[in-house]
Amino acid sequence: MPYKIRTLSGYLHEYQKSVLDPEEFWARIAESFHWKKSWDKVVEWNFSEPNIKWFVNARLNITENIFERNLFTLGDRPAIIWEPNDPEETNRILTYRQLFEKVCGFANTLKNLGVKKGDRVIIYMPMVPETAIAMLACARIGAVHSVVFAGFSAQSLADRIIDCEAGIILTSDGNFRGSKIIDTKSVVDKALEQCSSVNTVVVLKRTNTEVNMQEGRDIWWHDAIKGVSTENIAEEMDAEEMLFILYTSGSTGKPKGVVHSSGGYMVYTYYTFMNVFQYNQGDVFWCTADVGWITGHSYIVYGPLLAGATTLMFEGVPTYPDPGRFWAIVDKYKINQFYTAPTAIRALMAFGNEPVEPYSLESLRVIGTVGEPINEEAWHWYHDFIGKNNCPIVDTWWQTETGGILISPIAGVTPTKPAYATLPLPGIQLAILDDDGNELRGKSVEGNLCIKYPWPGIIRTLYGDHERCRQTYFDKFKGYYFTGDGVRRDEEGYYRIMGRVDDVINVSGHRFGTAEIESAINEHPRVVESAVVGYPHKIKGQGIYAFAICDLSGQSSEILKNEIKQTVNKVIGPIAKPDKIQIVSGLPKTRSGKIMRRILRKVAEGDGTDFGDTSTLLNPEVVEEIIKGKE
Numbered sequence: 001m002p003y004k005i006r007t008l009s010g011y012l013h014e015y016q017k018s019v020l021d022p023e024e025f026w027a028r029i030a031e032s033f034h035w036k037k038s039w040d041k042v043v044e045w046n047f048s049e050p051n052i053k054w055f056v057n058a059r060l061n062i063t064e065n066i067f068e069r070n071l072f073t074l075g076d077r078p079a080i081i082w083e084p085n086d087p088e089e090t091n092r093i094l095t096y097r098q099l100f101e102k103v104c105g106f107a108n109t110l111k112n113l114g115v116k117k118g119d120r121v122i123i124y125m126p127m128v129p130e131t132a133i134a135m136l137a138c139a140r141i142g143a144v145h146s147v148v149f150a151g152f153s154a155q156s157l158a159d160r161i162i163d164c165e166a167g168i169i170l171t172s173d174g175n176f177r178g179s180k181i182i183d184t185k186s187v188v189d190k191a192l193e194q195c196s197s198v199n200t201v202v203v204l205k206r207t208n209t210e211v212n213m214q215e216g217r218d219i220w221w222h223d224a225i226k227g228v229s230t231e232n233i234a235e236e237m238d239a240e241e242m243l244f245i246l247y248t249s250g251s252t253g254k255p256k257g258v259v260h261s262s263g264g265y266m267v268y269t270y271y272t273f274m275n276v277f278q279y280n281q282g283d284v285f286w287c288t289a290d291v292g293w294i295t296g297h298s299y300i301v302y303g304p305l306l307a308g309a310t311t312l313m314f315e316g317v318p319t320y321p322d323p324g325r326f327w328a329i330v331d332k333y334k335i336n337q338f339y340t341a342p343t344a345i346r347a348l349m350a351f352g353n354e355p356v357e358p359y360s361l362e363s364l365r366v367i368g369t370v371g372e373p374i375n376e377e378a379w380h381w382y383h384d385f386i387g388k389n390n391c392p393i394v395d396t397w398w399q400t401e402t403g404g405i406l407i408s409p410i411a412g413v414t415p416t417k418p419a420y421a422t423l424p425l426p427g428i429q430l431a432i433l434d435d436d437g438n439e440l441r442g443k444s445v446e447g448n449l450c451i452k453y454p455w456p457g458i459i460r461t462l463y464g465d466h467e468r469c470r471q472t473y474f475d476k477f478k479g480y481y482f483t484g485d486g487v488r489r490d491e492e493g494y495y496r497i498m499g500r501v502d503d504v505i506n507v508s509g510h511r512f513g514t515a516e517i518e519s520a521i522n523e524h525p526r527v528v529e530s531a532v533v534g535y536p537h538k539i540k541g542q543g544i545y546a547f548a549i550c551d552l553s554g555q556s557s558e559i560l561k562n563e564i565k566q567t568v569n570k571v572i573g574p575i576a577k578p579d580k581i582q583i584v585s586g587l588p589k590t591r592s593g594k595i596m597r598r599i600l601r602k603v604a605e606g607d608g609t610d611f612g613d614t615s616t617l618l619n620p621e622v623v624e625e626i627i628k629g630k631e
């Protein structure tokens with residue numbers, strides 16, 4: 001077991017060591033894993049290509065480090081506790097031994113279906129243990145999983161399948177979400193109309209929804225695993241071989257496939273899980289994210305299971321059957337660490353204290369947040385009312401690209417401060433740069449959040465487009481990884497994340513590029529041009545405000561707005577639907593034809609007075625009109 005930080009001076013000491021000799025620091029942590037062959041060098045890197053390799057030439061399999069390494073001591077301990085959408089349905093508990101058997105069985109099933117090392121496997125599934133089993137089975141045989149959030153549309157799913165050229169999809173007949181049933185399989189069928197690479201679809205029976213099974217292509221999960229051996233020898237992987245691809249949105253173009261590698265991701269998720277949450281053996285950990293996002297990958301599946309932890313997986317939503325559901329689950333399983341998103345806290349806070357009152361919540365020791373900035377009001381409610389003034393809040397800042405948490409308090413060690421992610425974890429060398437690329441040293445500064453030295457969980461490439469990876473993260477500030485976030489460092493050296501500085505909107509903790517939403521809106525035949533900006537939203541953090549130039553002839557604007565929302569729903573999914581749409585006759589543009597989003601943002605935020613310098617505007621008259629017609 002690597003050194004677990006227990007005191008503030010311990011943190012400071014570890015941090016210093018990690019900067020003075022990063023190789024020695026990470027080697028010591030990595031040594032607690034089972035490697036089939038050790039590394040020749042701890043790290044080899046440059047940020048110009050970029051070329052980043054951790055644990056060079058080492059060999060391993062991440063699932064051996066979850067199972068074979070832990071089984072002897074933890075075999076009968078619950079690995080996954082699954083709580084269904086409907087509280088009346090029976091829950092499921094899988095011990096490490098049982099989970100191992102299922103992973104091996106499904107690994108063999110995938111092999112029988114022709115999946116080989118390096119092949120991409122799309123997972124479009126509900127929050128059920130089989131989803132984690134599928135991910136781990138891929139990792140077991142060296143196949144590359146790409147989980148797609150099951151709320152994405154057929155078009156978004158198709159884009160991802162095509163980008164990574166997947167040959168197989170794992171899905172379910174349907175998906176329970178609160179009182180709704182989502183017709184998952186028919187979304188897959190629709191997506192596959194445009195994907196020729198897929199020849200196998202494995203369908204898990206979950207909702208008993210009637211589905212159309214295509215002969216020769218579709219097979220039921222329960223049939224596929226029937227009679228398959230549960231003995232499996234893990235595939236040996238190079239530390240840098242791909243573990244998974246996860247698509248995320250950027251400021252331009254289509255979602256990009258972030259690639260994580262086996263060795264570095266393993267070391268990093270484990271280290272951050274153990275330290276940030278101060279997990280002790282026997283605790284029950286619950287992260288409420290969906291496995292379709294990076295938070296679910298790192299802190300429902302890989303981090304906790306590598307640590308031999310008990311991880312709770314919840315299928316449903318926070319408000320079903322009532323807004324006390326989260327707290328009922330905390331009491332039912334005596335959750336010790338609870339990790340959720342500010343948007344969920346704000347949504348539950350809106351129901352008042354009553355839904356929380358029946359529950360004791362006394363098992364809680366650490367409570368965490370992730371995905372977006374947390375406002376002070378929500379922080380205090382969470383701290384005082386859920387944590388009973390007795391649990392440190394870990395406000396964890398990180399990204400799909402970082403693999404694991406980079407800035408966060410260490411629970412019970414780092415003094416917290418509302419709305420601050422506080423301090424970098426050991427190994428993370430932050431830099432704040434002004435727009436010209438000068439590093440702002442000292443305290444009380446604000447600028448672009450960058451990182452100057454790699455950590456094991458850092459993105460390696462974008463699938464199939466290394467050049468886009470370079471341009472997106474390593475080009476704007478030479479020699480640094482650029483996060484796309486703005487940050488402030490206060491007099492105490494504490495970090496507060498200020499939100500995105502690029503054209504990315506964070507809606508309820510989900511990332512969308514404005515360009516991505518605009519292109520979805522533009523698919524409506526009556527839309528001529530559109531521009532999308534974020535605006536402050538009480539529950540979602542940011543809402544989506546769309547300005548659209550439309551051909552209204554003979555059409556009511558209300559009907560058209562509704563149709564536009566449906567178009568976005570169809571192209572991306574319900575989570576990207578604009579909250580407000582304003583139909584305009586023009587968009588403010590510079591003489592070179594660029595949309596001045598700064599002005600639109602001001603209008604959307606409700607500030608119709610100070611637009612700064614508008615002298616470069618080609619069409620100042622539209623600004624007046626836009627302010628008047630504000631939604």
Ligand code: WTA
Pocket residue numbers: 248293294295369370371372373374395396397398399400401421483484485497499500506509510511
């Ligand atoms: C934002 C989620 C403020 C940030 C793990 C980042 C946060 C983006 C925080 C990544 C936080 C994440 N405080 N903002 N604690 N955590 N963000 O890739 O803008 O879905 O760049 O990863 O979420 O979102 P992603």
